[in-house]
Amino acid sequence: MSGEDYYIPAIALAISLAFKLPALRSNWRDPLLRSVCALLILAASVFTFAAPPTIDAVNRRTGIANVSAPLVYCLITAFSASCLVLMVNWRGGPAEQTRRVSRRWILGYSVVIVALIVLFALGEAPVERLRDFDTYYANTPYLGQMIGLYLLAHHVAAVVMVSLCWRWSLQVRGWLRVGLVIIVSGYVFNLAYDAAKISAVVARWLGHDLDDLSTYVAPPLAAVGALISATGFVVPLVCQRLSDNWQTWTTYRKLGALWQEVQMCTHSCTPGVRMSWWSAAELRVIQRESDIHDGFLHLGPYFDRSIRGGAYERALADGADAATACAVADAAMVAAAVQARSADPEGRTIGDGEESVFDTPDGPRDLLRISHALRHSPMVQTVRQQAALSAASGPA
Known part of the structure; x- marks a missing residue:
């Protein structure tokens, strides 16, 4: 994927965020709105900082070879956590229970982020790799564990999201069900991304070469999956608002x-x-x-x-x-x-x-x-x- 292939999804997500900011300003205490905006910010950030031109610029400005790798991994991990937190707040329930479950997901993924930073600091990555860091350093001490940890965290979040959204979609109707089905569809692409990345990394661990899966197959799957999932989160909120407005205007007319x-x-x-x-x-x-x-x-x-x-x-x-x-x-x-x-x-x-x-x-x-x-x-x-x-x- 070229830089434009990363920046176009980032721009689309930023536009979605711009439509949500007025509602956030007027009702910033709403945990659901905050979760949606956090998800859109993190998703846009992932695509922005994962683009090869951005990776090169960050590495040069910091003077640290491959520092973009843990940065992107941390953003992906934070994005995974934001999806889970949004789902918890979206589904609702007792306020205290919702806050408790949200804090657990945030704490768990915060620990993963800290571990990623520590493992990168302990490892050595002198050769800059803009596109194939995962497979190039898969067998490097500490860096291999960092790569495996971020992939595992992402995969766990994807499996949990697919399970939660699918079961919930069977219990609801209307725009909420449409949104949940869209999210599940997006996370199918995320699972395919995980499968491609994990297969390539494990192949390296076993002495084989499936690097093309990680370098050329996985990134488009991630782009499509993130856009579809973000759409699934936004569609029910926007369409329900439009539906409510339509009902209100219908009442006014009648x-x-x-x-x-x-x-x-x-x-x-x-x-x-x-x-x-x-x-x-x-x-x-x-x-x-x-x-x-x-x-x-x-x-x-x-x-x-x-x-x-x-x-x-x-x-x-x-x-x-x-x-x-x-x-x-x-x-x-x-x-x-x-x-x-x-x-x-x-x-x-x-x-x-x-x-x-x-x-x-x-x-x-x-x-x-x-x-x-x-x-x-x-x-x-x-x-x-x-x-x-x-x-x-x-x-x-």
Whole structure:
């Protein structure tokens, strides 16, 4: 692989990190977000420092031959630990247990990193190797043990990740399952990378030459595996957020019929709050619900329980379930009240005053049902027309 083959995945991972940083700044205490960002940083660092041009530059600047080798090995080991910690935080559970398991993985891989540094310091690597350090020094005292240790640590993390993600994917659905399957696919490439590297190193230990597996086969497998795995971690978080936004905008849109129905009352008494076009969907839904409830307050004196009761009985007789019948009855009462309020421009209070506040015990869910009934129920349309005729023929 050339330098560009390493730098392109590093840039892609850095772009993914850039999309996550705003969320981290606003919620930096979230361990899941911190774990995702740490994983992306370490993955990008691995590709950056494993590129032959970077290896050459680091060796020259430090003046230590092959110092890039333990640096890259430590970054790979830290990346393995970050994947395990992210998985622990992602899966959740009791907070104390999650912190305890995370600390154990961090401590275990920290010990490995220290051991890698010590073994490199004890060994001798005078000949600079930009691409084949693993196989060239496989039989060198201490360096051979360093190479074997980092490969073992990486392999353990890959096996654990595949096992955890696959078992978890069988228990969940939706975007989370998609992400877990993607991670498993990525770690299959990581396992293939381990197989190529370990085969080449063991072959050296046994006096054979399978260096091409380590030099030419393993690096592309690592690049593909890291990109796929990082995508698997990011996709569920991003897609779930997009899905939540879609659901929020859908709620906002579905409330439109009810919101428009009560707008006359709201605007005639208190001006509505205008929101900027860039306002978040959640704020828009809250504002729309607030406008609707304000309209209910002004319509309260015009609500007629007899209209609601009659519409409810007719809806049940037509085969509607209880929840749908309630929504149709409420929508009919709202439609009739709007017509009565329109026929009373001076706002004189009518009725017995008992229905001063419109009751929606289940909150937004009821509002959605009522809005749907206002738009689609023939019974509500009939009640609206009858109320309009009654208001037009009644006294001003």
